[in-house]
Amino acid sequence: MKLKLTIDGQVYEVDVEVSEPDEPRPSYVPPAFMSSPAGAAPAAARTGASPAGGSAAQESKVCRSPVSGVVVRVSAQPGQQIQANDLLMVLEAMKMETEITSPISGRIAKVNAQAGQAVQSGQVLVEFE
Numbered sequence: 286m287k288l289k290l291t292i293d294g295q296v297y298e299v300d301v302e303v304s305e306p307d308e309p310r311p312s313y314v315p316p317a318f319m320s321s322p323a324g325a326a327p328a329a330a331r332t333g334a335s336p337a338g339g340s341a342a343q344e345s346k347v348c349r350s351p352v353s354g355v356v357v358r359v360s361a362q363p364g365q366q367i368q369a370n371d372l373l374m375v376l377e378a379m380k381m382e383t384e385i386t387s388p389i390s391g392r393i394a395k396v397n398a399q400a401g402q403a404v405q406s407g408q409v410l411v412e413f414e
Contacts, residue, residue: 348388348411350404354378359400361411365393373411374398385410 290297354376361373368390376383395412398404 345389346391346394346413347409348373348385348413350376350385350398350406350408350410352376352378352383353406354383354404356398356400356402356404357382359396359398361387361393361396363393363395367391367393376404387411389413 286301288299288301290299355378357375357377359374361367361371367373367387369387371387373385373387374396376385392414393411394414396410397408397412398410404410
């Protein structure tokens, strides 16, 4: 197949060959601990699976880190009553800050990270009652 492309006013004629792959390419599926749209349950809760091997009920009571990074600021404290999407903490990864928000409304049972601490992707940051 021949195509004509214009780049910066210059016309180029190119031959394009379409080939079918021998095997289908896999689809990208984000990890279960990645952020979900507001109001949507995490994939692990929907499927009953858990990245840590726990039950779906226990998984719904934790907030995991979506990235590996360093905790910059912690806004949540044990015993604090929070609403869904309230700021829990801020992580820095590759010079970018990521706000970690609560996936549920409820009371915080335990905060497992503090400012300056390095955390891994999937690590439990906050536990809820």
